[in-house]
Amino acid sequence: xxxxxxxxxxxxxxxxxxxxxxxxxxxxxxxxxxxxxxxxxxxxxxxxxxxxxxxxxxxxxxxxxxxxxxxxxxxxxxxxxxxxxxxxxxxxxxxxxxxxxxxxxxxxxxxxxxxxxxxxxxxxxxxxxxxxxxxxxxxxxxxxxxxxxxxxxxxxxxxxxxxxxxxxxxxxxxxxxxxxxxxxxxxxxxxxxxxxxxxxxxxxxxxxxxxxxxxxxxxxxxxxxxxxxxxxxxxxxxxxxxxxxxxxxxxxxxxxxxxxxxxxxxxxxxxxxxxxxxxxxxxxxxxxxxxxxxxxxxxxxxxxxxxxxxxxxxxxxxxxxxxxxxxxxxxxxxxxxxxxxxxxxxxxxxxxxxxxxxxxxxxxxxxxxxxxxxxxxxxxxxxxxxxxxxxxxxxxxxxxxxxxxxxxxxxxxxxxxxxxxxxxxxxxxxxxxxxxxxxxxxxxxxxxxxxxxxxx
Numbered sequence: 198x199x200x201x202x203x204x205x206x207x208x209x210x211x212x213x214x215x216x217x218x219x220x221x222x223x224x225x226x227x228x229x230x231x232x233x234x235x236x237x238x239x240x241x242x243x244x245x246x247x248x249x250x251x252x253x254x255x256x257x258x259x260x261x262x263x264x265x266x267x268x269x270x271x272x273x274x275x276x277x278x279x280x281x282x283x284x285x286x287x288x289x290x291x292x293x294x295x296x297x298x299x300x301x302x303x304x305x306x307x308x309x310x311x312x313x314x315x316x317x318x319x320x321x322x323x324x325x326x327x328x329x330x331x332x333x334x335x336x337x338x339x340x341x342x343x344x345x346x347x348x349x350x351x352x353x354x355x356x357x358x359x360x361x362x363x364x365x366x367x368x369x370x371x372x373x374x375x376x377x378x379x380x381x382x383x384x385x386x387x388x389x390x391x392x393x394x395x396x397x398x399x400x401x402x403x404x405x406x407x408x409x410x411x412x413x414x415x416x417x418x419x420x421x422x423x424x425x426x427x428x429x430x431x432x433x434x435x436x437x438x439x440x441x442x443x444x445x446x447x448x449x450x451x452x453x454x455x456x457x458x459x460x461x462x463x464x465x466x467x468x469x470x471x472x473x474x475x476x477x478x479x480x481x482x483x484x485x486x487x488x489x490x491x492x493x494x495x496x497x498x499x500x501x502x503x504x505x506x507x508x509x510x511x512x513x514x515x516x517x518x519x520x521x522x523x524x525x526x527x528x529x530x531x532x533x534x535x536x537x538x539x540x541x542x543x544x545x546x547x548x549x550x551x552x553x554x555x556x557x558x559x560x561x562x563x564x565x566x567x568x569x570x571x572x573x574x575x576x577x578x579x580x581x582x583x584x585x586x587x588x589x590x591x592x593x594x595x596x597x598x599x600x601x602x603x604x605x606x607x608x609x610x611x612x613x614x615x616x617x618x619x620x621x622x623x624x625x626x627x628x629x630x631x632x633x634x635x636x637x638x639x640x641x642x643x644x645x646x647x648x649x650x651x652x653x
Contacts, residue, residue, distance in 0.1 A: 282361070289552050290319055291538055297546040302368065307455055309420045310398040313368040314375070316341060317418075317452035317508075323357035325364060328532065329450035329506030332417045333399065335392040341379060343450055343506030348387045349378030371396040401454075404430040407633055408618070411640075412444040412494075416462065419454030419510040424461035431465075431493055442640040443498040445632050446518075449528065453509025456537055456556075460486045463517040465493050470521040470559060473513050475537050477554030482539075484554075488521075498639035499524035500632045503571060508532035515569050516558030525639065526571040527632050535565030575631055580623050 260280075263271060278294070285292045295303060305311035315334020318325050325347040330336040347363075349355060355363045369375065373394050380387040401423045403415040412434060416423060435441065446466075453459075456475075463472045467488035474485045501524040503515055512531045518524035539553040557563055593599055623630035 292552050293550045295548045312371045315397050329452045339390050344382040346380040348380050351376050369394050402426040404434050410442040412441045415447045419458035423458045443636040445500050447502045448507045448511040449502050449504040450506035451511035459510035459513040463514050464488045468492050472517045475554040475556045482554040500636045501526050502528045503531050504529040509534045520559035527573045528571050528575050531568040533566045533568035535563050575628050578627050580627050
C-alpha cells in the first residue's frame with residue numbers, strides 16, 4: 198500500500214531541473230495579440246528586470262577591489278563560491294549552495310548516519326537556533342531543547358560573519374569533543390556544555406505499547422526508510438499483541454526530512470483522501486499526493502502529539518491526518534515550515550538546494566510561518582507527585598473494622614486502579630499522559646458506536 202517513494206523522489210528532484218533549462222522565465226500569454234496591452238505590460242516588466250551593464254560592471258569592480266585591496270589574499274574560487282552563497286542567502290532560510298561536504302551532509306541526513314551531536318539547527322537573523330534535538334543523541338541527553346540558541350562554539354562567539362563556518366563545526370569525527378554556549382528559551386544567560394560527537398546512526402521509528410491495547414509510535418525524523426521501518430515495527434506489534442484500541446503518533450521535536458517519506462507515512466494511516474499538494478512556478482512542482490486503501494490501524498482512533506519543534510515533513514503528516522479527520526492534534530503549535538526544497542545538481546560535487554514550491558494541507562491551507570494549531574492545546578508543563586502521606590484514610594477500605602466486600606477475591610489489590618501507572622507517566626511526560634487519556638476517551642466513543650472523527 199506504500200507509495201513508490203524512490204520514483205516520487207526522482208520526479209521531485211530531477212524534473213524541475215529539466216524545466217528550468219528549457220522554460221523561459223516569463224512566457225507571454227497565448228491569447229495576447231501583438232499590440233495588446235497585455236504584451237506591452239509583459240515586455241515592460243521583462244525590460245525592467247534585465248541586468249544592466251552598470252550592474253555587471255559594479256559586480257566586477259567590487260570583485261577586483263576585494264582581490265586587490267582586502268587585508269588578506271582571497272582566491273578566486275572562494276570569492277565565487279561566497280558570491281553564489283550570498284545570492285541564495287538573500288532568498289529564504291532554506292535555500293543554499295551545496296558543495297561536496299554539503300551534499301554529503303544532505304545524504305547523511307536522509308540516511309540518518311553522520312558524525313555529530315544530533316541536532317537540527319537553522320540560521321535565524323544571525324543566530325544558530327535549535328529546531329529540535331534528535332532522540333538518544335548527545336544533544337538530547339545534554340538537555341538541549343527546541344528554541345535554544347547556540348551562542349558560541351569552542352569559546353568563539355557566533356556572529357553573522359562566521360555563522361556558516363560555525364554551523365559546519367557542529368559536525369566532525371565521532372569521539373571528538375566540542376563545547377557549546379547554549380542559551381535556553383526564556384533564560385537570561387547562556388550555559389556552557391561540552392559534548393562528545395558520536396556516529397549518529399539511528400532508526401527514525403520506535404513502536405511500543407503504553408498500555409495493553411494502546412500503541413505508541415515515535416517518529417524522530419523522516420528518512421528514506423521511515424515508512425518501511427514503521428510498517429515492519431507496527432506490524433510486529435500488531436502480530437504479537439493483536440489489534441489496538443488506539444495509537445499515539447508522537448512527532449514532537451521532529452525536524453522533518455523527505456517529502457516522500459511523509460507522504461508514505463500519512464498513507465499508512467489513511468484509506469483515501471488528499472495527503473498534500475505542492476505548488477510552485479515550474480509545472481513539475483505542481484503535484485498532488487493522495488492516499489491508497491489500507492490503514493495499518495484499521496481506523497482505530499489516533500492522537501498526534503506536536504510541539505514547536507514539529508517541522509516541515511512532520512507538519513505534512515500532521516496536516517494530512519488532521520484535515521482528513523484521522524487524528525486529533527494535541528500539544529503545541531507546530532514550527533510553520535510550509536515550503537519544499539529541490540536539490541538541483543550542478544555537477545558531481547555541487548548542487549543548489551532551492552525552495553521551489555509551497556505545500557498545502559488537504560483543506561488547501563498553507564502553514565508557512567503559521568504552523569498547525571492543535572485541536573487540544575497543552576502547555577509545556579511538568580507535574581510532580583503530591584505528598585499525601587498525611588492523609589492515610591482515602592477510602593472505606595482504610596477504616597478500621599470495615600466490612601469486606603464478599604465479591605472481592607482474597608489477596609486482590611483494590612488500590613491498583615491504574616492511577617499509579619498514570620502518575621508515573623504524567624511525572625515523566627505530562628503531554629504524553631494527557632494524550633493517552635484523550636485517546637482512551639476516543640476509544641470509548643468508538644466502542645459505544647460514536648465515530649471518533651466526531652471529536653472534530
